[in-house]
Amino acid sequence: MRFSDIIAMSAGNLWKRKVRTVLTVLGVMIGTAAIVVMLSLGIGLQSAMMGEIQSQGSMTNIQVYNYSYGDSDQLLMTDKTIEEFQQMEYVTAATPQLSTWGTLEQGKYRVDVSFYGVSQEFLSQIPVAEGGRIPDSNTKKPELLIGNGVICDFYESSSYKYPYHEDGELADVDLMNKTLFTQFQSTYTVDSEGNYVEQPAKKNIFPVVGMVEGGPDDYNSYCWNVYMDIDTMKKYLETTYRGQAIPGQPTDKNGNPYKYFVYENAIVTVDDIEHVDEVQAAIVEMGYEAYSEAEWIKSSQQEMLIVEAVLGGIGAISLFVAAIGIANTMMMSIYERTKEIGVMKVLGCSLGNIRAMFLTEAAFIGFIGGIVGIIISYILSFICNLILPPLVGYEGMNISVIPIWLVLIAMIFSTFIGMAAGFFPAQRATKLSPLAAIRSE
Amino acid sequence: MLDERKVVVEVEDLYKIYKVGTNKVRALNGVSFQVYEGEFCAIVGTSGSGKSTLLNMLAGLEHPTKGQIAIRGQHIEKMNENELVAFRREHVGFIFQSFNLMGTMTALENVALPLTFRGVPKKERLKRAERMIRLVGLEKHKKHHPNQMSGGQQQRVGMARALVLNPDIVFADEPTGNLDSVTSEEMMNLMRNVVNKHHKTLVMVTHDNQLASYADRIIHIKDGKIVKIEDNTDKWKTNVGAAAVEEE
Numbered sequence: 001m002r003f004s005d006i007i008a009m010s011a012g013n014l015w016k017r018k019v020r021t022v023l024t025v026l027g028v029m030i031g032t033a034a035i036v037v038m039l040s041l042g043i044g045l046q047s048a049m050m051g052e053i054q055s056q057g058s059m060t061n062i063q064v065y066n067y068s069y070g071d072s073d074q075l076l077m078t079d080k081t082i083e084e085f086q087q088m089e090y091v092t093a094a095t096p097q098l099s100t101w102g103t104l105e106q107g108k109y110r111v112d113v114s115f116y117g118v119s120q121e122f123l124s125q126i127p128v129a130e131g132g133r134i135p136d137s138n139t140k141k142p143e144l145l146i147g148n149g150v151i152c153d154f155y156e157s158s159s160y161k162y163p164y165h166e167d168g169e170l171a172d173v174d175l176m177n178k179t180l181f182t183q184f185q186s187t188y189t190v191d192s193e194g195n196y197v198e199q200p201a202k203k204n205i206f207p208v209v210g211m212v213e214g215g216p217d218d219y220n221s222y223c224w225n226v227y228m229d230i231d232t233m234k235k236y237l238e239t240t241y242r243g244q245a246i247p248g249q250p251t252d253k254n255g256n257p258y259k260y261f262v263y264e265n266a267i268v269t270v271d272d273i274e275h276v277d278e279v280q281a282a283i284v285e286m287g288y289e290a291y292s293e294a295e296w297i298k299s300s301q302q303e304m305l306i307v308e309a310v311l312g313g314i315g316a317i318s319l320f321v322a323a324i325g326i327a328n329t330m331m332m333s334i335y336e337r338t339k340e341i342g343v344m345k346v347l348g349c350s351l352g353n354i355r356a357m358f359l360t361e362a363a364f365i366g367f368i369g370g371i372v373g374i375i376i377s378y379i380l381s382f383i384c385n386l387i388l389p390p391l392v393g394y395e396g397m398n399i400s401v402i403p404i405w406l407v408l409i410a411m412i413f414s415t416f417i418g419m420a421a422g423f424f425p426a427q428r429a430t431k432l433s434p435l436a437a438i439r440s441e
Numbered sequence: 442m443l444d445e446r447k448v449v450v451e452v453e454d455l456y457k458i459y460k461v462g463t464n465k466v467r468a469l470n471g472v473s474f475q476v477y478e479g480e481f482c483a484i485v486g487t488s489g490s491g492k493s494t495l496l497n498m499l500a501g502l503e504h505p506t507k508g509q510i511a512i513r514g515q516h517i518e519k520m521n522e523n524e525l526v527a528f529r530r531e532h533v534g535f536i537f538q539s540f541n542l543m544g545t546m547t548a549l550e551n552v553a554l555p556l557t558f559r560g561v562p563k564k565e566r567l568k569r570a571e572r573m574i575r576l577v578g579l580e581k582h583k584k585h586h587p588n589q590m591s592g593g594q595q596q597r598v599g600m601a602r603a604l605v606l607n608p609d610i611v612f613a614d615e616p617t618g619n620l621d622s623v624t625s626e627e628m629m630n631l632m633r634n635v636v637n638k639h640h641k642t643l644v645m646v647t648h649d650n651q652l653a654s655y656a657d658r659i660i661h662i663k664d665g666k667i668v669k670i671e672d673n674t675d676k677w678k679t680n681v682g683a684a685a686v687e688e689e
Contacts, residue, residue, distance in 0.1 A: 001557060001558055001559075001560055002557075002560050002562070005557050005560075005563075009557075012545050013545075016544075016545050339541065340541075340543065343537070343541040343543075344554075344558070345526060346500070346502065346529065346535050346537075347529070347530075347535065347554060347555045347558060347602070348526055348527070348529045348530025348531070348533075348555055348558045348559070348606070349526065349530075349558040350523065350526050350527065350530070350558070351522065351523055351526060353558065433502075434502045435497060435502050435503065437537060437541055438493070438497065438502065438537070438538075438614060
């Protein structure tokens with residue numbers, strides 16, 4: 001029998017029992033739509049979440065820390081280490097961060113802060129409030145970019161009273177426009193008797209070129225710190241503390257400063273999020289601590305996968321019910337057509353062809369149900385995107401996304417389900433006796 | 442004279458024993474006979490005589506308990522279901538008592554159905570079906586569905602369907618059982634005509650002696666055994682012309 005004839009006969013048989021066919025197709029349609037819509041919600045939510053994370057950047061960044069910092073004869077992160085990072089596979093950039101702490105002072109107020117010397121590339125990622133800019137490189141004095149939360153921590157230097165934390169009033173300071181004194185942490189030297197001698201750093205006036213965007217209480221990863229260009233900072237420290245201990249820099253066993261800069265942390269940028277894991281592991285292997293957003297994203301991706309599986313599972317149950325519906329319809333149809341099948345056998349229709357006819361019929365139900373289900377899914381998805389995003393806080397984003405692969409898989413799956421459900425009935429049909437044709441009604 | 446003719450069906454010592462509870466029922470109890478090419482053979486018996494069982498086994502719808510059936514030299518008693526279906530597709534035509542036409546198909550499509558199973562392309566099979574429809578005189582009804590036709594017309598379609606494969610042998614199971622006496626007679630004449638004019642071999646099962654008298658040879662069967670074989674070959678030889686005229 002020709003394949004086209006099998007198709008034509010199966011279609012004819014479905015057409016003959018229109019109502020029953022439509023009802024069975026309806027079951028598959030609901031099942032398919034349920035799976036597709038549920039999965040589309042999972043996919044949409046995930047991509048909305050990923051989009052949000054990506055908009056914050058730094059997904060391919062690895063933060064490298066050296067907490068053994070300061071302990072002598074420990075591993076130190078130097079320019080040489082940074083170079084090593086740069087040589088690693090997949091790494092596109094490695095920039096060190098120089099850090100120290102100190103104070104800012106204006107009038108009677110003072111604040112303790114961490115100072116970071118970072119690359120221009122890092123600086124350019126920091127959102128700057130209007131009226132400011134990021135620090136330039138190669139200026140004579142370091143320029144400062146101050147975190148938006150720093151202002152909350154000012155205290156009166158005489159009484160250690162925090163106006164913001166105690167009274168809820170911001171300290172009366174104007175960081176951008178009035179003179180601001182900057183003092184790095186003190187350094188210590190060991191005198192001839194082995195005692196540590198404090199050497200206070202000198203007070204400087206560094207120009208403040210910008211503030212990090214956001215109100216005093218708005219959190220971001222830059223809000224508590226003060227940033228400057230790393231090269232300017234290094235140059236400044238080298239010239240100011242020539243031959244002496246540099247603030248924030250460790251000393252060796254004997255309390256002598258190193259001849260090179262030691263970094264507390266560095267940022268390693270990888271070409272692709274897929275490689276973050278590998279590079280991170282390699283860095284940890286070298287003895288440093290490393291942290292990346294990708295790590296967190298991975299775990300949240302896994303959570304989303306569970307959500308998707310649960311949603312898909314709910315849909316799968318309805319498709320399973322639909323499969324039972326198909327099997328039932330096919331069984332009914334075979335009982336009804338016992339005589340017809342017998343006649344076909346007497347007239348020489350091979351068992352394979354009979355099986356193929358019934359399988360095709362079942363596959364048709366699954367296939368048509370799949371197509372209609374996908375159309376319904378698109379409509380439901382459209383409605384979801386209209387109603388849901390404002391409710392879950394992803395305004396303007398598509399919370400239900402139906403990628404083309406999902407459409408293809410849904411079609412193949414529903415057709416397959418149809419065939420699987422039709423398999424047993426089709427097998428049954430081939431076993432019917434041709435004698436059924438002989439018996440008179 | 443008979444020995445000169447080719448044997449189409451050769452049945453030898455055929456038994457069919459059914460088990461009903463603990464009892465054994467011998468539906469066929471040692472039957473042997475031949476059917477020759479171009480012959481119209483009737484198997485006559487009362488209900489329960491075993492005639493239907495015999496036909497079913499000849500057509501390969503049932504397996505015999507014992508014995509041999511050869512159609513054109515091919516032994517069908519040992520074939521499995523797949524082989525039997527394939528065998529019927531190539532060599533056997535079948536006319537049913539209750540017509541058994543497909544309700545969703547037109548007369549023409551019904552006639553073409555066995556060709557579909559053979560994988561004949563649509564154009565070709567409709568052409569051949571058309572020829573058969575003409576043979577049974579139903580050109581006017583070829584586009585009609587079974588429910589738009591009388592019993593006699595439906596059985597003519599059934600006959601055309603049995604002949605469309607150009608089979609070695611056609612089996613008819615009480616072909617007039619659902620028809621009135623006038624249409625029955627027409628049907629018998631048509632069958633007679635097909636055998637005479639187109640040299641088909643036809644085996645018919647009936648309980649009606651009167652209908653059986655249209656056959657060349659009549660095999661009387663009773664309690665699973667052949668009791669008598671009537672040979673009217675000579676009578677039909679001389680009446681060939683008359684039968685054909687009657688049909689026209």
